[in-house]
Amino acid sequence: MQDSQEYKDKKAFFEKVITLYGRNVVIEVLQDSSVEVHKLHMADSNKQDGAIKEILSLASKRGVEVTYHAKNVLARISKNAKQDQGVAIDIIAKTYSNAKEIKELKSFKLIALDGIQNPQNLGMIIRSCAASDIDGIILPKKSSAKISPLVIKASAGTLFKIPIYFCDALEDILPSLENTKIYALSSHATSTIYDVKKSEKSIYVLGNESDGVSPEVQKLCNDSISIPMKRQVESLNVAVTASLIAFMA
Amino acid sequence: MQDSQEYKDKKAFFEKVITLYGRNVVIEVLQDSSVEVHKLHMADSNKQDGAIKEILSLASKRGVEVTYHAKNVLARISKNAKQDQGVAIDIIAKTYSNAKEIKELKSFKLIALDGIQNPQNLGMIIRSCAASDIDGIILPKKSSAKISPLVIKASAGTLFKIPIYFCDALEDILPSLENTKIYALSSHATSTIYDVKKSEKSIYVLGNESDGVSPEVQKLCNDSISIPMKRQVESLNVAVTASLIAFMA
The missing domain is CATH 3.40.1280.10 (SPOUT methyltransferase, trefoil knot domain)
Incomplete structure (x- = not known):
């Protein structure tokens, strides 16, 4: 069945996706060209301070997709509202199996x-x-x-x-x-x-x-x-x- | 000169004395019979709660000298007012040279x-x-x-x-x-x-x-x-x- 193969591919893909959070971590990830980035998630409420500007500039340079969310939605993505600092990033870990x-x-x-x-x-x-x-x-x-x-x-x-x-x-x-x-x-x-x-x-x-x-x-x-x-x-x-x-x- | 030898002995003794602090650390030290204890220091202001009672009971069993100090004097002994919890202990580390x-x-x-x-x-x-x-x-x-x-x-x-x-x-x-x-x-x-x-x-x-x-x-x-x-x-x-x-x- 076509759907089944598609589902398996999707599952295999998402097994390799991990979500990291926190401003310094996201900056480090975006600076590391060996890490494949899937998507960047930002809270609507983030002030445009130095770290946020740096993150958006790095993402733009790499052509990374950026999505904006309400703060509580971002917390569901990061699964760590206390430490996400309004920023999360999905990366594809090729070394994960x-x-x-x-x-x-x-x-x-x-x-x-x-x-x-x-x-x-x-x-x-x-x-x-x-x-x-x-x-x-x-x-x-x-x-x-x-x-x-x-x-x-x-x-x-x-x-x-x-x-x-x-x-x-x-x-x-x-x-x-x-x-x-x-x-x-x-x-x-x-x-x-x-x-x-x-x-x-x-x-x-x-x-x-x-x-x-x-x-x-x-x-x-x-x-x-x-x-x-x-x-x-x-x-x-x-x-x-x-x-x-x-x-x- | 006699004084000089006495001074040297004292200096050699105090080189082996180290002061530890914090209630759990002091309890651990007192429970470890391989550690030679020189003196226990307590802040006057300590409430007689479970940990303090245990410390005093262990010190009494081992015949350790206990001295009481004003809180600020104890802080000078522990050199860590923030973490001493009103308790410090001088131990003689035989393994120190x-x-x-x-x-x-x-x-x-x-x-x-x-x-x-x-x-x-x-x-x-x-x-x-x-x-x-x-x-x-x-x-x-x-x-x-x-x-x-x-x-x-x-x-x-x-x-x-x-x-x-x-x-x-x-x-x-x-x-x-x-x-x-x-x-x-x-x-x-x-x-x-x-x-x-x-x-x-x-x-x-x-x-x-x-x-x-x-x-x-x-x-x-x-x-x-x-x-x-x-x-x-x-x-x-x-x-x-x-x-x-x-x-x-």
């Missing part, structure tokens, strides 16, 4: 996040993974921090440099991957990152800042591994753990 | 910080170094973030697990160390951490979050080294860099 696409990869080394809540940690993880030979990050929509201005700030301009594979929950994707070694990071594990043997397809799962990997996801992993620590230190920051995995594993 | 003591060590691998400003970064660096086989951290008093409740929180209870060598400025200590390899971390360096050869005495210098290692300190280093990065990422978070050095160097 549905986690189902992982099945088509022949070999990969991925980081999967299970309940990372702190946006700074998420941003730092994206930055370190982008700088390493990690092939991508699996980010569940349900339990994790959302991509937000705080995440973007902590990622220091690296957000669109590395593939991010979205899923609703890790349980939806991990069981369907064949011949894949899945490791849960846990400070209690007796196996360590030094015991890991090379494999064509591997995923390292990092858990929540306080509670670690959830029992449900733990069940889907082949093994638990730790990073050996001295001086009876109990754990490392999760972004540090991700960085060590990214550069050492 | 003067950087001059490094000269007496036969072998070491140290991290030196040159202008780290963000308390969360400092706390994370302490945490990662404590968990690794880094022997200590050189922390200049002039250019770096101070040890504060934010640093302690980010260090996740590891602050007193690793030696911290204080100096006024790195220029005071680095030139006096003999047979020591000193490396400045720089994302522009052509040598990498993989080129570093084993040496008995080595120091890795990490620079300010925005500007990197200062030109003055750079001059005192034997070499600049980088961590190789993919996808044209320009730099890593400084706490991540410290962690990679701590676990990989």
Whole structure:
């Protein structure tokens, strides 16, 4: 059916669209020519001050479509009335994919996040993974921090440099991957990152800042591994753990 | 002269005393039996609520000396009227030393910080170094973030697990160390951490979050080294860099 294909295309398109907000973020996005902009949203009530003028001038230079909305409508678009400052922007993240696409990869080394809540940690993880030979990050929509201005700030301009594979929950994707070694990071594990043997397809799962990997996801992993620590230190920051995995594993 | 020796002893003692503040921090410190407490300071004006009662009960159990002060006097002790919440505590950090003591060590691998400003970064660096086989951290008093409740929180209870060598400025200590390899971390360096050869005495210098290692300190280093990065990422978070050095160097 024609409609069905059209619907699928639309759905695939909108999965890659993310909406950011806040004046500084929007200026940064418009200045970054590597980011494809879909549409700029402005509140009718914005005063024509320096930042707003700069945003409109940048949008005009790039030929970006600008739409104006009542303030409450803009708040529905940004989903953050408190911090949108009357400005939101839809961008097309080419590096965003549905986690189902992982099945088509022949070999990969991925980081999967299970309940990372702190946006700074998420941003730092994206930055370190982008700088390493990690092939991508699996980010569940349900339990994790959302991509937000705080995440973007902590990622220091690296957000669109590395593939991010979205899923609703890790349980939806991990069981369907064949011949894949899945490791849960846990400070209690007796196996360590030094015991890991090379494999064509591997995923390292990092858990929540306080509670670690959830029992449900733990069940889907082949093994638990730790990073050996001295001086009876109990754990490392999760972004540090991700960085060590990214550069050492 | 007797006085002179007494003065030196006193000075050495007070170099190891640090004053922390804020109710939660004080409770944590009093609960940690590995931390030696010198004195507890309370504002006269504190209401006897749950937290204050808990603090006094913990202090009493440990036999800690409690002194009461007018609110403005307490503010001079905490040096942070806005955040002390009427409570400060002097602790004796056995792991604190003067950087001059490094000269007496036969072998070491140290991290030196040159202008780290963000308390969360400092706390994370302490945490990662404590968990690794880094022997200590050189922390200049002039250019770096101070040890504060934010640093302690980010260090996740590891602050007193690793030696911290204080100096006024790195220029005071680095030139006096003999047979020591000193490396400045720089994302522009052509040598990498993989080129570093084993040496008995080595120091890795990490620079300010925005500007990197200062030109003055750079001059005192034997070499600049980088961590190789993919996808044209320009730099890593400084706490991540410290962690990679701590676990990989």
